[in-house]
Structures are given as structure tokens and as C-alpha cells.
Amino acid sequence: MPTAPDLTPQTAPVTVLGDPAFKLLADPTRAKILAFLLDPVQSCCSRSDGICGCDLETFLGVSQPxxxxxxxxxxxxxxxxxxxRGRWVYxxxxxxxxxxxxxxxxxVARRVEDARKPSPIQLGGLPQSA
Amino acid sequence: MPTAPDLTPQTAPVTVLGDPAFKLLADPTRAKILAFLLDPVQSCCSRSDGICGCDLETFLGVSQPxxxxxxxxxxxxxxxxxxxRGRWVYxxxxxxxxxxxxxxxxxVARRVEDARKPSPIQLGGLPQSA
DNA sequence: TCGATGGATAGATGTAGGTCAATGTGTGGT
DNA sequence: ACCACACATTGACCTACATCTATCCATCGA
Incomplete structure (x- = not known):
């Protein structure tokens, strides 16, 4: 096993790669939760002023904890x-x-595509392969 | 524990929520891999025609498996x-x-924002809360 | 004040996954 | 033919995590 050299100081938008939030988006239960918050099923909504935890329990069919x-x-x-608000969490x-x-x-997508169609006027470094 | 009712038939873009690919984006090692593929550190590139596995091993400092x-x-x-290609995988x-x-x-972001600033001319359903 | 309801927390359990050493497979040079 | 190198696979180990039951806390109505 080799030892890691210096890390690449990536520019800001790439820094978000590795964000733990992505992991949450991959779970099927949480995906259902997000989809429900985005477009609630009326038959699962017990209240008129928002989506509370018990609505999610009803919708998902999983335990309250x-x-x-x-x-x-x-x-x-x-x-x-x-x-x-009151007894509920919205x-x-x-x-x-x-x-x-x-x-x-x-x-990320843009950068990859840009690197693959370099401008006719070569300005910067080598276009991926020398 | 309640039983789940019908699933919401979400439109296409929301279907991607729950995609296993998101989970991969959350891991720090894989995040480094993606960042490296996006912007390779030259000192870790052994070949001129692309990034191969051994380059990643060098860059990451983890075992080959x-x-x-x-x-x-x-x-x-x-x-x-x-x-x-040859002995290498690029x-x-x-x-x-x-x-x-x-x-x-x-x-997702757009839909949430659209739902919060409903147009003055009410066309569709109720704007989130009735 | 008491009971009912919504939610949070603790603990247990099973599964998924990240990492490694050891080993197998394929390719190319000598 | 042989060896060296790049990569894949296997199995083991440990941690993370999704879920449950049981229990505790907070809020509201009677």
C-alpha cells in the first residue's frame, strides 16, 4: 500500500463531492420521504398547515422511531x-x-465535457492525453 | 406500525431520488477518485493516455483491491x-x-420554490396548505 | 391534574459496506 | 517459457446504519 501524496486543492463546486447528504439521497425510505414532502399524498396528510411526522409514518408504513x-x-x-408547532413537528x-x-x-458534467472538446485555439495545458 | 398506502406516482426527475449512485458520491475515498478523474494530479499519472488503476492507488494511498x-x-x-488497453484499465x-x-x-429545488411563490392567478391545486 | 397524542431517545439486532492480506487471472517483455 | 506488472476476486474484519421494541419527554384537552 503506497502512501498518499498531497491532496488536490479542487475548486469550490467539486468540494461538495463526498458530502454526507448524498448518502441520504440514496436510501429508498428517505427518497420516499423527500418525494412526499415535494408532492404530498393528500390521503396521508392529517393536518392542513404542513407535513408532520405522523403523516410520514402513515405514508411510509414504518415505525415512528x-x-x-x-x-x-x-x-x-x-x-x-x-x-x-404545538404537539407536531412540521x-x-x-x-x-x-x-x-x-x-x-x-x-462536474460541464467540466468533463469542456475538457473533451477543447477550443481550436489551444491555450492551456494538454487536453487530457498528450 | 401502520401499513403503507399507495405509492405516489412521481414524475420522472423525482424518480432518481433513491438512486444508489448518490451513495457512492458520499464516500470520501470515491469523492477523491472522482475529483482526480476530473482534474488529475500530474505527479500521480504514470501514463500519458489516461488514468489507470495504479495511478489511483498512488494518489489515494489505499490498497489495490x-x-x-x-x-x-x-x-x-x-x-x-x-x-x-493492454495491461491497464483506463x-x-x-x-x-x-x-x-x-x-x-x-x-426538486425548482419545484419547492415554485410551490412557495404561487402565481397570482391560481390555476392548479392548493398551494401546499389549504 | 390526568390521560392521550406526537415525537425523541436508548438499546438490540441484522445487514451493508469499506478496508485489508492473500491469491487468482491476464498481458507483455525477455 | 518464464517473470513482472496491472487488475480482479476471495475471505476476513470492523464499522456504519436501517429498523424494531420499549421507554421517556412534551404538549394539549378534559
Missing amino acids: TVSHHMKALVEAGLVTAEK YDLVPERFRTLGDALLD | TVSHHMKALVEAGLVTAEK YDLVPERFRTLGDALLD
């Missing part, structure tokens, strides 16, 4: 906000967070 | 291509895949 566990993770990752998506993550992925 | 393990996962997820990013995932996240 499981819902609580996932929501805590989503809130800590900044993907969702939680607001306690959840909402954080669009800015999704935008940040999405922009980073698009930036 | 670990590199192989991660690359297999990335290829199976469609994030990276692998092409064997890896490349798949920008279309990153674009698809990124677009989906931006779509």
Missing part, C-alpha cells in the same frame, strides 16, 4: 427543516441545499 | 467507464450521468 431517525438525519444534513424541504448539490454535479 | 472495489462500484453505477467520468443526477436535484 424510524421516521424520527430519518428526519433527524435529513435535518442535520440541511436537506429539510423541522419546526415544532417538515419542509430546503431548496437551496438541493440546488447546491445539483449545481455541483452539473459542474 | 480497495481501488478495484470502488471502481467496480462506480462503473456499475454508470458514473465512470472502464476500458482495458477510467473516465460519464458526464451524462452526473448531469442526470444534478438535473434531478435542481428540479
Whole structure:
């Protein structure tokens, strides 16, 4: 096993690669949660002023601690906000967070494509293969 | 524990939520791999015609089986291509895949924002809360 | 104040996954 | 034919995590 040399100081958007939030997006239960927050099934909504935890329990068909566990993770990752009003905790998506993550992925795509069609006027370094 | 009712038939872009590829983006080692493929450190590149597995081993400082393990996962997820030439396997990013995932996240962001500033002329359903 | 309801926490359990050493497979040079 | 190198596979080990039951905490209504 070799020893790692210096890390590459990547520019900002690539820094988001490795963000723990991505892991949350891969779980099927949490994916359902996010989809539900985005477009709630009315038959699962017990209240008119937002989506609360018990709605998710109904919708997902999982135990209440499981819902609580996932929501805590989503809130800590900044993907969702939680607001306690009375006995209920209301959840909402954080669009800015999704935008940040999405922009980073698009930036990766753009950079790869740009590197593959270098401008006719060679300015910078070697175009991937010398 | 309640029983789950019908699933919400989400439109296409939201379907990507839960994609296993997201999980891969969260791992720090794989994040380094992707960053390296995007912008290789020259001192870690043994060959001039692409990035091979041994370059990654050098760059990451992890064992060869670990590199192989991660690359297999990335290829199976469609994030990276692998092409064997001679003794070496050359890896490349798949920008279309990153674009698809990124677009989906931006779509989530857009939908949330659209739902929060409903047009003055109410056309569709109730704007989140009735 | 008491009970009911929504939610959080703790602990247990099973599975998934990241890493390694050891070994197998294929390719190319001598 | 042989050896060296690049990579894949196997199996072991340990950690992370998704889920559950049981229990505790907080809020509200009677």
C-alpha cells in the first residue's frame, strides 16, 4: 500500500463531492420521504398547515422511531427543516441545499465535457492525453 | 406500525431520488477518485493516455483491491467507464450521468420554490396548505 | 391534574459496506 | 517459457446504519 501524496486543492463546486447528504439521497425510505414532502399524498396528510411526522409514518408504513431517525438525519444534513408547532413537528424541504448539490454535479458534467472538446485555439495545458 | 398506502406516482426527475449512485458520491475515498478523474494530479499519472488503476492507488494511498472495489462500484453505477488497453484499465467520468443526477436535484429545488411563490392567478391545486 | 397524542431517545439486532492480506487471472517483455 | 506488472476476486474484519421494541419527554384537552 503506497502512501498518499498531497491532496488536490479542487475548486469550490467539486468540494461538495463526498458530502454526507448524498448518502441520504440514496436510501429508498428517505427518497420516499423527500418525494412526499415535494408532492404530498393528500390521503396521508392529517393536518392542513404542513407535513408532520405522523403523516410520514402513515405514508411510509414504518415505525415512528424510524421516521424520527430519518428526519433527524435529513435535518442535520440541511436537506429539510423541522419546526415544532404545538404537539407536531412540521417538515419542509430546503431548496437551496438541493440546488447546491445539483449545481455541483452539473459542474462536474460541464467540466468533463469542456475538457473533451477543447477550443481550436489551444491555450492551456494538454487536453487530457498528450 | 401502520401499513403503507399507495405509492405516489412521481414524475420522472423525482424518480432518481433513491438512486444508489448518490451513495457512492458520499464516500470520501470515491469523492477523491472522482475529483482526480476530473482534474488529475500530474505527479500521480504514470501514463500519458489516461488514468489507470495504479495511478489511483498512488494518489489515494489505499490498497489495490480497495481501488478495484470502488471502481467496480462506480462503473456499475454508470458514473465512470472502464476500458482495458493492454495491461491497464483506463477510467473516465460519464458526464451524462452526473448531469442526470444534478438535473434531478435542481428540479426538486425548482419545484419547492415554485410551490412557495404561487402565481397570482391560481390555476392548479392548493398551494401546499389549504 | 390526568390521560392521550406526537415525537425523541436508548438499546438490540441484522445487514451493508469499506478496508485489508492473500491469491487468482491476464498481458507483455525477455 | 518464464517473470513482472496491472487488475480482479476471495475471505476476513470492523464499522456504519436501517429498523424494531420499549421507554421517556412534551404538549394539549378534559
